[in-house]
Amino acid sequence: MDLEPMLLKLDRIAGGRDAGVKADPELVAHPRTRRAFVWITWLLAVEVLIGLAALVVAFVLFANGVVLAFPVWMRIFIVLAMTLTLFYFAWRAQRGYRWAYSRLRLFSKIFPVVTLVMAAIPGLFPFWMVTEQIVFSLILIGVADFLDSDHMRTVFRKPEAA
Template sequence: MNLEPMFLAVDRVAGGRSVDYTIPPAMRDHPRTRRAFVAIAWLLAAELVLGAAAVIVAVMLALGGAALPFSVWMRTFVVLAMTLTLFYFAWRARKGYYWAYSRLRLFSKIFPVITLVLAAIPGLYPFWMVTEQILFSLIMIGVADYLSSDHMRDAFPKRPRVPRRS
């Protein structure tokens, strides 16, 4: 069963104008590029485990009679959905799609900032969730660090601008 046409349709929505732009196979298959994506996959797996643990803790607390605010439930499910989206971006970037690398790099820089700002709001989340958010941010900073390395920026050059016809 070939699912690639379905993924290409998702790519068209997520990738915008650069959906067809891919990096050269030599850079995609370069050992440093492959090692970076292995490390990123492990970091995202840690994010997934952390997110799943947050859901389990929230469910266990709720079953134990604790009243959890809506923000806790929203946060737990958003983190899981977000992490799955980041896995998709990482997978497509590993295949050489510049748009996926670009989105993954952008989100890995933005999400830690948003998460830490929310964690700093007094009373918004219980202590255990603030701790989870700080760990989440640290892991995302690790992803951003790999993606922003000199090698990865060289491997994923921006698409050359094509002059517009008048």
């Protein structure tokens, strides 16, 4: 079953009018590009594991009678959903879609800032979650670093205006 037509519709929603714009296939296939995406995929996989670990910790605490505030549960589910979205962007960027690279680059810069600001609010989250948020942010900063390299910006540069 070919999912590509459905994914192209989803791309149109996520990527807007430039959803079909792709980078030069030769540059996308370049070893440096592929190596960067391998690292990005591994970093995002670690993010998912951290999110799942936070979910397990929350359930264990809840099972032992600890009442966790609503923001703790919301953050766990939002981070998991957000990380899965980043995986989708990374996967589509690996296939050369410029919009996906752009979204991944943008969100890998914004999410750490939001996460660190929320972690700095006294009493909003328990200490273990604040620690998890800091680690989460540092890993996303690593993703942003790969995406901001000169090579990756060259691969996914804006197409020349006609």
